[in-house]
Amino acid sequence: xxxxxxxxxxxxxxxxxxxxxxxxxxxxxxxxxxxxxxxxxxxxxxxxxxxxxxxxxxxxxxxxxxxxxxxxxxxxxxxxxxxxxxxxxxxxxxxxxxxxxxxxxxxxxxxxxxxxxxxxxxxxxxxxxxxxxxxxxxxxxxxxxxxxxxxxxxxxxxxxxxxxxxxxxxxxxxxxxxxxxxxxxxxxxxxxxxxxxxxxxxxxxxxxxxxxxxxxxxxxxxxxxxxxxxxxxxxxxxxxxxxxxxxxxxxxxxxxxxxxxxxxxxxxxxxxxxxxxxxxxxxxxxxxxxxxxxxxxxxxxxxxxxxxxxxxxxxxxxxxxxxxxxxxxxxxxxxxxxxxxxxxxxxxxxxxxxxxxxxxxxxxxxxxxxxxxxxxxxxxxxxxxxxxxxxxxxxxxxxxxxxxxxxxxxxxxxxxxxxxxxxxxxxxxxxxxxxxxxxxxxxxxxxxxxxxxxxxxxxxxxxxxxxxxxxxxxxxxxxxxxxxxxxxxxxxxxxxxxxxxxxxxxxxxxxxxxxxxxxxxxxxxxxxxxxxxxxxxxxxxxxxxxxxxxxxxxxxxxxxxxxxxxxxxxxxxxxxxxxxxxxxxxxxxxxxxxxxxxxxxxxxxxxxxxxxxxxxxxxxxxxxxxxxxxxxxxxxxxxxxxxxxxxxxxxxxxxxxxxxxxxxxxxxxxxxxxxxxxxxxxxxxxxxxxxxxxxxxxxxxxxxxxxxxxx
Ligand code: SF4
Numbered sequence: 001x002x003x004x005x006x007x008x009x010x011x012x013x014x015x016x017x018x019x020x021x022x023x024x025x026x027x028x029x030x031x032x033x034x035x036x037x038x039x040x041x042x043x044x045x046x047x048x049x050x051x052x053x054x055x056x057x058x059x060x061x062x063x064x065x066x067x068x069x070x071x072x073x074x075x076x077x078x079x080x081x082x083x084x085x086x087x088x089x090x091x092x093x094x095x096x097x098x099x100x101x102x103x104x105x106x107x108x109x110x111x112x113x114x115x116x117x118x119x120x121x122x123x124x125x126x127x128x129x130x131x132x133x134x135x136x137x138x139x140x141x142x143x144x145x146x147x148x149x150x151x152x153x154x155x156x157x158x159x160x161x162x163x164x165x166x167x168x169x170x171x172x173x174x175x176x177x178x179x180x181x182x183x184x185x186x187x188x189x190x191x192x193x194x195x196x197x198x199x200x201x202x203x204x205x206x207x208x209x210x211x212x213x214x215x216x217x218x219x220x221x222x223x224x225x226x227x228x229x230x231x232x233x234x235x236x237x238x239x240x241x242x243x244x245x246x247x248x249x250x251x252x253x254x255x256x257x258x259x260x261x262x263x264x265x266x267x268x269x270x271x272x273x274x275x276x277x278x279x280x281x282x283x284x285x286x287x288x289x290x291x292x293x294x295x296x297x298x299x300x301x302x303x304x305x306x307x308x309x310x311x312x313x314x315x316x317x318x319x320x321x322x323x324x325x326x327x328x329x330x331x332x333x334x335x336x337x338x339x340x341x342x343x344x345x346x347x348x349x350x351x352x353x354x355x356x357x358x359x360x361x362x363x364x365x366x367x368x369x370x371x372x373x374x375x376x377x378x379x380x381x382x383x384x385x386x387x388x389x390x391x392x393x394x395x396x397x398x399x400x401x402x403x404x405x406x407x408x409x410x411x412x413x414x415x416x417x418x419x420x421x422x423x424x425x426x427x428x429x430x431x432x433x434x435x436x437x438x439x440x441x442x443x444x445x446x447x448x449x450x451x452x453x454x455x456x457x458x459x460x461x462x463x464x465x466x467x468x469x470x471x472x473x474x475x476x477x478x479x480x481x482x483x484x485x486x487x488x489x490x491x492x493x494x495x496x497x498x499x500x501x502x503x504x505x506x507x508x509x510x511x512x513x514x515x516x517x518x519x520x521x522x523x524x525x526x527x528x529x530x531x532x533x534x535x536x537x538x539x540x541x542x543x544x545x546x547x548x549x550x551x552x553x554x555x556x557x558x559x560x561x562x563x564x565x566x567x568x569x570x571x572x573x574x575x576x577x578x579x580x581x582x583x584x585x586x587x588x589x590x591x592x593x594x595x596x597x598x599x600x601x602x603x604x605x606x607x608x609x610x611x612x613x614x615x616x617x618x619x620x621x622x623x624x625x626x627x628x629x630x631x632x633x634x635x636x637x638x639x640x641x642x643x644x645x646x647x648x649x650x651x652x653x654x655x656x657x658x659x660x661x662x663x664x665x666x667x668x669x670x671x672x673x674x675x676x677x678x679x680x681x682x683x684x685x686x687x688x689x690x691x692x693x694x695x696x697x698x699x700x701x702x703x704x705x706x707x708x709x710x711x
Pocket of ligand 1: 011012013014015016017018041044045046047048049050181182183184
């Protein structure tokens with residue numbers, strides 16, 4: 001590859017947000033390599049990113065808008081974009097007229113570019129006047145969002161990747177970083193090689209690949225993280241490690257929070273018992289945390305995907321605030337984002353309870369502010385349904401039309417058979433997709449062909465608040481179009497031509513950045529992209545990766561937040577949150593004695609629609625599998641490689657038995673990737689309980705009571 005002619009873009013998979021150099025060879029094949037100049041990865045790529053060039057063929061692509069003449073019809077009828085847009089506009093308008101604006105919804109994705117996300121939110125919240133837009137980002141990091149808002153007043157990630165390299169202690173909680181965020185793990189490994197005194201602790205029920213580097217692994221009992229971190233808070237207090245000056249000057253809530261922690265977890269041996277840990281190992285962890293000023297506690301889905309996910313994240317943040325280990329190099333709590341643009345979606349109000357520019361949907365002044373900027377006729381005046389509730393509302397007929405964009409909820413949501421049943425009952429289903437055949441598009445009345453990675457332009461924001469460009473280097477095939485364009489066409493058909501007259505992603509981005517500046521003048525907040533609000537098309541095209549906030553007049557972004565110890569609350573102070581631990585909602589019993597945990601594997605992404613195309617990625621894990629401890633395998637008559645059936649109160653799935661002592665007794669683990677197209681009986685979403693965190697609405701993917709038997 002000639003780096004001088006390659007297109008600089010960003011990997012479409014995980015939230016690390018690695019820079020990629022892409023070029024198209026004379027034979028039409030795509031070549032990729034890591035971008036040495038991108039500050040997220042400095043040229044590194046994981047195996048998924050490195051295989052991107054093998055996933056670019058058009059096999060299975062949806063290339064034209066299509067209509068399913070009847071629900072049972074497998075054949076699709078090709079239609080034009082004009083007809084598709086006017087049909088969608090017509091049905092949405094009719095349903096709104098008959099049943100009200102809450103009867104329609106959009107369900108979108110952290111795979112969308114920020115420009116797509118912005119237009120989707122503007123359309124639903126400002127022009128349909130409903131809060132009914134939610135995203136699959138609800139499934140991976142909404143608990144962290146809610147925790148940030150409770151602690152800092154807004155959804156703010158304090159740290160950056162460099163902090164991981166500057167820390168003396170890194171604690172990874174509920175994160176198989178080596179497989180799920182591999183380039184972050186590579187950066188940690190390189191930093192440890194250069195500075196062997198740097199310590200790594202992994203807190204995870206399973207002994208994952210991430211533990212191979214760890215100085216200490218705590219195989220915590222599922223669902224007990226709040227006890228663990230309440231215990232740490234109580235320990236820090238006892239050991240005199242509170243930063244009382246910081247607490248006095250910059251926080252609220254210390255006394256109530258410490259009281260609650262002491263009540264639930266004041267005795268270290270009792271904490272060890274509840275968390276299923278060796279007391280000495282727990283003591284070692286507490287000692288390490290207490291003794292290292294520069295500590296980053298990074299957390300991911302193992303914390304977030306829980307009915308107590310928000311409390312778990314706040315339990316971690318409480319410890320950092322109490323010790324004053326935040327807003328300084330090498331220290332802070334760090335939510336590692338799952339998807340490539342979950343953060344960008346949060347910026348534009350991608351969750352059903354948010355407004356754009358980190359403004360609050362439930363604040364009338366904020367609603368007026370956004371409506372005024374958009375010049376929209378109305379604006380949603382209450383939060384819409386969160387993901388799991390949204391499909392329940394579809395199931396029982398409260399929502400009668402849904403437009404699903406860039407996601408496959410029939411595979412990825414919990415209680416997925418009910419999601420499929422909900423879509424079968426739904427009066428009108430639109431699906432925007434890159435691929436023609438998915439478990440969800442099989443149920444669509446109208447299918448819209450979406451432009452894919454490499455074909456569309458826009459931006460994404462990674463886990464460290466860094467905005468990077470995704471750039472097109474291929475033509476859009478057939479009639480595939482960007483999602484912002486498709487949504488604008490429907491909005492125009494509904495009579496909103498002036499407000500959705502965008503001709504490029506650049507125009508959308510600049511409006512998004514201007515809105516953040518408009519908000520600063522009226523409701524100041526830390527999220528700010530106004531430094532990019534005047535970008536012309538050429539500067540947008542050349543935009544270098546930059547971290548927000550980037551205020552008007554600034555050219556450099558902000559690496560780390562809270563260095564001035566000011567938070568986004570009304571008085572600038574952070575909040576410690578008193579926490580009473582609670583166990584997962586559904587407990588194991590004699591009928592369902594195992595805890596089922598789910599997660600990713602190293603070489604696949606989501607429902608495999610892209611990674612499934614690269615043969616070398618399939619060699620790592622060829623089939624869906626269920627991990628089980630050797631003692632349980634013996635007692636259940638299961639052998640390595642045999643098929644096993646896993647059942648829960650919500651459904652059943654089948655997977656190949658993998659016997660390993662890396663999983664504790666009485667627990668099972670199944671990957672999330674296999675779907676109805678690749679392995680129909682292995683759709684793990686069908687067995688996951690639909691319990692959610694009461695604050696964030698994030699599902700409890702990590703804890704479903706289950707049983708297992710030979711098939
Ligand atoms: Fe892509 Fe994530 Fe791998 Fe980087 S670490 S190459 S963003 S999948």
